[in-house]
Amino acid sequence: MIDVLNLTKQYAGRTAVNxxxxxxxxxxxxxxxxxxxxxxxxTMRILSGYMPATSGQxxxxxxxxxxxxxxxxxxxGYMPEMAPLYTDMKVKEYLRFRAELKGxxxxxxxxxxxxxxxxxxxxxxxxxxxxNLSKGYRQRVALADALVHKPKLLILDEPTNGLDPxxxxxxxxxxxxxxxxxxxxxxxxxxxxVEQTCDRVIMIHQGRLRANDTPQNLTHQMRSTTLLHLExxxxxxxxxxxxxxxxxxxxxxxxxxxxxWRRFSLRVEPxxxxxxxxxxxxxxxxxxxxxxxxxxxxxxxxFVELSMNAGTPTDIPxxxx
Amino acid sequence: MRIFxxxxxKELHAFFVSPVAYVVxxxxxxLNGFAFRAALSVLESAPSEGSIVTWTFHAMWFWLSYFFxxxxxxxxxxxxxxxxxxxxxxxxxxxxxWQVVGSKYLASxxxxxxxxxxxxxxxxxxxxxxxxxxxxxxGAMQGAxxxxxxxxxxxxxxxxxxxxxxxxxxxxxxxxxTLSLMHxxxxxxxxxxxxxxxxxxxxxxxxxxxxxHIRIFTAGLIDSRALVYYLSMSxxxxxxxxxxxxxxxxxx
Numbered sequence: 001m002i003d004v005l006n007l008t009k010q011y012a013g014r015t016a017v018n019x020x021x022x023x024x025x026x027x028x029x030x031x032x033x034x035x036x037x038x039x040x041x042x043t044m045r046i047l048s049g050y051m052p053a054t055s056g057q058x059x060x061x062x063x064x065x066x067x068x069x070x071x072x073x074x075x076x077g078y079m080p081e082m083a084p085l086y087t088d089m090k091v092k093e094y095l096r097f098r099a100e101l102k103g104x105x106x107x108x109x110x111x112x113x114x115x116x117x118x119x120x121x122x123x124x125x126x127x128x129x130x131x132n133l134s135k136g137y138r139q140r141v142a143l144a145d146a147l148v149h150k151p152k153l154l155i156l157d158e159p160t161n162g163l164d165p166x167x168x169x170x171x172x173x174x175x176x177x178x179x180x181x182x183x184x185x186x187x188x189x190x191x192x193x194v195e196q197t198c199d200r201v202i203m204i205h206q207g208r209l210r211a212n213d214t215p216q217n218l219t220h221q222m223r224s225t226t227l228l229h230l231e232x233x234x235x236x237x238x239x240x241x242x243x244x245x246x247x248x249x250x251x252x253x254x255x256x257x258x259x260x261w262r263r264f265s266l267r268v269e270p271x272x273x274x275x276x277x278x279x280x281x282x283x284x285x286x287x288x289x290x291x292x293x294x295x296x297x298x299x300x301x302x303f304v305e306l307s308m309n310a311g312t313p314t315d316i317p318x319x320x321x
Numbered sequence: 322m323r324i325f326x327x328x329x330x331k332e333l334h335a336f337f338v339s340p341v342a343y344v345v346x347x348x349x350x351x352l353n354g355f356a357f358r359a360a361l362s363v364l365e366s367a368p369s370e371g372s373i374v375t376w377t378f379h380a381m382w383f384w385l386s387y388f389f390x391x392x393x394x395x396x397x398x399x400x401x402x403x404x405x406x407x408x409x410x411x412x413x414x415x416x417x418x419w420q421v422v423g424s425k426y427l428a429s430x431x432x433x434x435x436x437x438x439x440x441x442x443x444x445x446x447x448x449x450x451x452x453x454x455x456x457x458x459x460g461a462m463q464g465a466x467x468x469x470x471x472x473x474x475x476x477x478x479x480x481x482x483x484x485x486x487x488x489x490x491x492x493x494x495x496x497x498x499t500l501s502l503m504h505x506x507x508x509x510x511x512x513x514x515x516x517x518x519x520x521x522x523x524x525x526x527x528x529x530x531x532x533x534h535i536r537i538f539t540a541g542l543i544d545s546r547a548l549v550y551y552l553s554m555s556x557x558x559x560x561x562x563x564x565x566x567x568x569x570x571x572x573x
Contacts, residue, residue, distance in 0.1 A: 045409070048413045049412075049413060050412055050413050051569060051570065052570060066570075069570070070415045070417070073413055073414060073415040076413070078410075078413040080406065080410060082406060084405050084406030084409060086331075086405075086407055087405070088338050097331050098414065101414045101415070101416060102414055102415060142410075145410070
């Protein structure tokens, strides 16, 4: 659905996107991540045919974004960042205008506008001026606009930005339900959402591609350590004994909660599970354990690590790239 | 072409739901009223060569309204969309740049034509209440409104161009006003210092002197040179506008 090959975009003296390549298969939901200013919006604008690339080839739905721009725009539903809309139009009026621009007409257009208003939950607002809507509703009108012509590909630039938790859940369910008919490329900062919604994650930083894999693989293969939280009732220097276990990198005693319970956190090497060893140790030492909780690295940890690491892509282990 | 009409409908809608069209209409009606009254008092005081049409469009009031209209009508066309970011939504729909430029321009021309309807009504009304005593020559009427439309088309194209250059409506308005005024002043300048210049220069400048065109057309003379001049200049500025809008797509 999307084929990007060696895409580079330079603004006057500044490289926004630096030689990135990726593919998106039909039917995939792909999360497009990166810190602010990483080049996400630029890439999405190029994909939607709004601006040209400095170099590289970009094909969307089999069309070249520069030479076959109109065909690309017919097959893409694009929702820009900040959801710019005509504030002097009413919701239904605006969506009908957009639907007509995108080639729908007559009864089919009216029916489809009704459908997308229902889907995005703006039916009650259909007679309100867009200028008087809250941010969340504007966001949803923009989403309805992106959906209105049943595009093969949806490009959504921060669709959940400014929504409340209930609305975010609603958008997430909506995206999932679209999966069978549409391919979705969305950028967001809510990583929890990406973990739950996306089949694959593409992460860019400073204009370079840093990761392209499933969220599960990314978190699983992370270099960062897992955390193990423990609450133990025992005497003596527990921290030292715990630290001596193979695979434990570091032990810290957090605090005494209620005497005699003491709380520890263990940093454990990746791909190691020390829970059995901890249990064995506790049995041997006659400690009582009332809590043991393993905290796996999240996509957020991956994101932070990849964003903090400002080195070249060669610094990143090959399995992440 | 279908897309063009959809866009045109939307642009006209934008004009008439915003107060801009009504404010400009009110302004033009007031100034036209003054211009018309000035013309009547000229005819009242002494017998004169020109008809009421001639004197109306020679009044200072007419020129005052003339310069206000174009910046007010065109300043928001592109500048507002740039500022709001809606140009991005617009150009990620399957629309071509000429459709956008053409529809915005045509909408402004239509609104501009509507602005002159009250003035047309003034003439008809005076003819009616005076039972034909106030002579309104039909040739002068046709000439006057024809030149008004083509001069408007030219100045609106200039305004479109000015609006496409910036995201700030005020800047667009000042730019459009300045360009229109400079075009007008060339004619005035020659009229004032004409005697000191050679005849050939005066002749050349008269080709694009707005005051000269108004003088000829309100006398009922339809001069194709002026029509060709204004229409081709409109096309030139529209193609400039098109280039500015398309530039986004070509900028490497």
